[in-house]
Amino acid sequence: NIVDIRVDDPIAFTFFTGYMAMLAASIFFFAERGVVEGKWKLSLLVSALITGIAAVHYYYMRDYYLATHQTPTALRYIDWTLTVPLMCVEFYLLTKAAGAKIGLLWKLIAASVLMLVAGYIGEAFADGSTSHSVLWGTISTVGYVYILYTAWAGEVAQLARASGDVAVIKGIRALGWFVLVGWAIYPIGYMCMKGGWLNTGLGWQASSVDLFYNIADAINKIGFGLVVYGIAVSGKSPAA
């Protein structure tokens, strides 16, 4: 009953590293929540929950992968079903002081649901054909682009500017970069699956799906949390 990660299996490596990084990040955000100003405590709690939920799922996904060497698609999407909406909550909380309405949160969550449901159909019910993969990938991308737009030019961006708070403006800009660059790693992973463009076009292996997803998760979940943390502590140093 030991954790047997083969030295030539980088994917198993990232599953385990991801698990540990998520757990550590979660403890970090919980602990620091006690230190930051009151108005940021809720945001830090959400960061801790995102990474904590991921830690549990990585624990399961790691075992699943070690035992089967298959992609744990269901576990992956169960994780995202919870963590992506919580990331939308972060956007909402950061712009709330500037007047964000709860409707903004629902719109972001609706876009995430579209993105994830379509992605799930694309992966879970894949028949190895390019048409299936492209169709559902495209539908999913509509949801993704909506979130991207909201963060960069839509309501979130406008509210951040309106807040007049330098830390919030910078923070939302940083989160926008995560959505633009960090989140874009997921569709790259998706296209590695059998029949996907990177699979058929460049011959990238289907097993790389998990490699990309694991790297993206570490960057986005922990990175998002650190940006929020950065905003929360920025007011404390006189230089800010």
Added chain:
Amino acid sequence: NIVDIRVDDPIAFTFFTGYMAMLAASIFFFAERGVVEGKWKLSLLVSALITGIAAVHYYYMRDYYLATHQTPTALRYIDWTLTVPLMCVEFYLLTKAAGAKIGLLWKLIAASVLMLVAGYIGEAFADGSTSHSVLWGTISTVGYVYILYTAWAGEVAQLARASGDVAVIKGIRALGWFVLVGWAIYPIGYMCMKGGWLNTGLGWQASSVDLFYNIADAINKIGFGLVVYGIAVSGKSPAA
């Protein structure tokens, strides 16, 4: 010993998502309990207990379902036996400041016990006949309707109005909606069982029982808690 959720098994999906959502919600309510005003701490603790108790049962129910693909009826009712009375406690706590007597709590609990005992007989001792399912479902509904009445027009509603506290009035109204719409999902699930009206009438599958119960639990247990949380923090922002 891995968690093997088949991609085409939405019920397993909801068991696992439910588990994780309950756990995260429980941690959330515990953590935020430390931040809210003193008079709301008890209500938040009860919310944390409701979702925490559910997390444990979902952990077991998930495994039970994965192993047997049967409905974990006993575990389900064990959960409800504890969590529904705790929801009645929430109603009591919210209206206590306006003069709720302990007798109100006992009446609500008695109605829940009737609702759950009858429901359990209906499900656990089902013989697949419509008459059994309808008889016990109807008895159960008497208890449900009593709680519904109390929340919308009876003692709870009257006390909320008498409190003159806008947050409490709005909160009790929101909880009333949960009881009316969210709780109504349970009888829908119940009627999917073999011999139930939706099973014989519309041909809905018996396996949908768990799908409806899982969705309803997530909405009601977490939603209830969030409403209470909303009341607790509403006093903090000057806009409230």
